[in-house]
Amino acid sequence: MSLAITFDDVRAAAARLAGVVHRTPVLRSRTADARCGAELFFKCENLQRMGAFKFRGAYNTLVQFTPEQRRAGAVAFSSGNHAQAVALAARLLDLPSVIVMPHDAPPAKLAATREYQRGGCAGSEVVLYDRYTEDREAIGRRWAVERGMTLVPPYDHAQVMAGQGTAALELLEDAPGLDALLVCVGGGGLISGCAVAAAALAPDCAVWGVEPAAGDDTRQSLALGRIVSIPTPQTIADGAQTQASGTLTFPVIQALVRGIVTVDDAQLVQAMRFFAERMKLVVEPTGALAAAALLADGGAAGLPDLRGRRIGVIVSGGNVDLARYAALLTAG
Amino acid sequence: MSLAITFDDVRAAAARLAGVVHRTPVLRSRTADARCGAELFFKCENLQRMGAFKFRGAYNTLVQFTPEQRRAGAVAFSSGNHAQAVALAARLLDLPSVIVMPHDAPPAKLAATREYQRGGCAGSEVVLYDRYTEDREAIGRRWAVERGMTLVPPYDHAQVMAGQGTAALELLEDAPGLDALLVCVGGGGLISGCAVAAAALAPDCAVWGVEPAAGDDTRQSLALGRIVSIPTPQTIADGAQTQASGTLTFPVIQALVRGIVTVDDAQLVQAMRFFAERMKLVVEPTGALAAAALLADGGAAGLPDLRGRRIGVIVSGGNVDLARYAALLTAG
Numbered sequence A, B: 001m002s003l004a005i006t007f008d009d010v011r012a013a014a015a016r017l018a019g020v021v022h023r024t025p026v027l028r029s030r031t032a033d034a035r036c037g038a039e040l041f042f043k044c045e046n047l048q049r050m051g052a053f054k055f056r057g058a059y060n061t062l063v064q065f066t067p068e069q070r071r072a073g074a075v076a077f078s079s080g081n082h083a084q085a086v087a088l089a090a091r092l093l094d095l096p097s098v099i100v101m102p103h104d105a106p107p108a109k110l111a112a113t114r115e116y117q118r119g120g121c122a123g124s125e126v127v128l129y130d131r132y133t134e135d136r137e138a139i140g141r142r143w144a145v146e147r148g149m150t151l152v153p154p155y156d157h158a159q160v161m162a163g164q165g166t167a168a169l170e171l172l173e174d175a176p177g178l179d180a181l182l183v184c185v186g187g188g189g190l191i192s193g194c195a196v197a198a199a200a201l202a203p204d205c206a207v208w209g210v211e212p213a214a215g216d217d218t219r220q221s222l223a224l225g226r227i228v229s230i231p232t233p234q235t236i237a238d239g240a241q242t243q244a245s246g247t248l249t250f251p252v253i254q255a256l257v258r259g260i261v262t263v264d265d266a267q268l269v270q271a272m273r274f275f276a277e278r279m280k281l282v283v284e285p286t287g288a289l290a291a292a293a294l295l296a297d298g299g300a301a302g303l304p305d306l307r308g309r310r311i312g313v314i315v316s317g318g319n320v321d322l323a324r325y326a327a328l329l330t331a332g
Helices: A007-017 A030-036 A054-062 A067-072 A081-092 A105-115 A136-147 A159-176 A189-201 A216-223 A247-256 A267-278 A286-295 A322-328 B009-019 B031-036 B053-060 B068-073 B081-093 B109-116 B135-146 B158-174 B189-201 B216-225 B249-256 B265-279 B286-295 B322-330
Strands: A041-042 A072-076 A097-102 A123-128 A180-184 A207-214 A261-264 A310-315 B039-044 B074-077 B097-102 B125-129 B180-184 B204-213 B259-261 B312-315
Touching: A007 A054, A007 A159, A007 A189, A030 A041, A030 A267, A041 A159, A041 B081, A054 A072, A054 A081, A054 A159, A072 A081, A072 A136, A081 A097, A081 A247, A081 B097, A097 A105, A097 A136, A105 A123, A123 A136, A123 A322, A159 A180, A159 A189, A159 A310, A180 A189, A180 A286, A189 A207, A189 A247, A207 A216, A207 A286, A216 A247, A216 B081, A216 B097, A261 A267, A261 A286, A261 B009, A261 B204, A267 A286, A267 A322, A267 B322, A286 A310, A322 B322, B009 B053, B009 B158, B009 B189, B039 B158, B053 B074, B053 B081, B053 B097, B053 B158, B074 B081, B074 B135, B081 B097, B097 B109, B097 B135, B109 B125, B158 B180, B158 B189, B158 B312, B180 B286, B189 B204, B189 B249, B204 B216, B204 B286, B216 B249, B216 B259, B249 B265, B259 B265, B259 B286, B265 B286, B265 B322, B286 B312
Parallel strands: A041 A310, A072 A097, A097 A123, A180 A207, A180 A310, A207 A261, B039 B312, B074 B097, B097 B125, B180 B204, B180 B312, B204 B259
Antiparallel strands: none
């Protein structure tokens, strides 16, 4: 079976994104290196526009809309980074966006999404729903059907996956010769794009996924050889609270990812504190998944000994409410 | 009267520091640009080794020690970034360092300084004193006299000033054509080095200093044409709690700096929150001084209208205790 995307798709996405996305810095930390006995290269997607890699995939998708799709606009349902990514990409491309968010989403996220829509195309709005009585997918589909808007899924979509893969493409250009690449896993959009880029640019580089211990559906799926669905996991890594890999992302993960390892919430907090204290970076819990596998006490269950290696680490995002962030930095 | 340093000194410092300091990234924020109606270029010295620009000046000084000075080592008194900078530079150069710190300094700072000394030259230690009954300068001088150690002052020293100037040298290379450069002012080591670099590389670039409103000794000194000394100012910008400019730094400021503007502590907190929320950067209060002049409500008293301009902003450091940081992010 052929995979949903090839490296040509990632390269084409990179050309579309040039000058639009930040080429985020690859930061080093001698303290981190000493702690792991390895050379770590942190690809800082928390410094990406809107604060996460998600902007890459959203923009790569919307910029390929047909004129008709552009007129009708994009719809997305998300309470997280995907919502803001679609809102920002739509404004930049001057097309309408409708973002379906739960009415009890954090006020900061509602405000940020509306701010990205501001000054954009008429018809852009945040649509609130009651997550206890309404079905967000049905609401999204209604906008798609009634207004002809295009639903942009958060990960299970070839153009989204190709866009996310440009993060690894940049990292592998800036830090050649990596032995391993660690990437967080939610629905698998980021890791599938990154694995395709790594397979082409650094075939000897082992790509490892990192999931929350409480939400290891992809690890289970790889073990069983089919997509496993789990109840919404309880973890502070809200960007990885997915129930299952996508039907497009999972085959890529099966084909190109070496394995999935897990870390728990306490380890995520340790990694977030390391980023704040030693690297002066604000990283959201999900954004700290890959780094926690190396930096937190105990490491990640299932990860082989990587001492002496050159390791790429994707820091996927930094969008965390300041009050929550402050609480996580100081709790315990 | 000739100034303490020339651009050749800054350029020579840059050559000594190559491969030792991080060439810190110059980050952009479209949100910041929109808020100011200008193009801002943030030179992120919070991402420098040991978390602040101070490493530049300390290393540039210690690396020029004579063999005899190397054997005896360096002594510094500081409870802040200068202490850690000297400790780290000494370890890298394999010479002893004695850091004189108050016994009630934050435990995190004591621990960090000792960590930088660890594995370094024998004889390196932190010496504690009682700030209510003892004189740290006398203690530092005693070590200098009795052991032949070289006292490294935090700012009023040509090699320190030249080292700090490399921050602006890098920024002006990476962001050519700046119309203005904003730099925080404590004792004046950073701004004097930066002003010398700017005068040579970008003579049309107006260099502005930013002081805490409660500690505007340099602004007063410029107004009176002589160094004014004030009581230790009460401000959260602990790196700018200096009482007076240096005798070497002040003439450079007089000659090359356009003026000094001030911001208050509430504005510093606003800027710190902007960095955390929008740029995902941990910035200490002193590190936020220059940015606060542009980004905080009300701006800085005395700053001209810079809309439409290209403005460099030095983000000088990110060393802030996490508990204090969390409190500042969420207070009020």
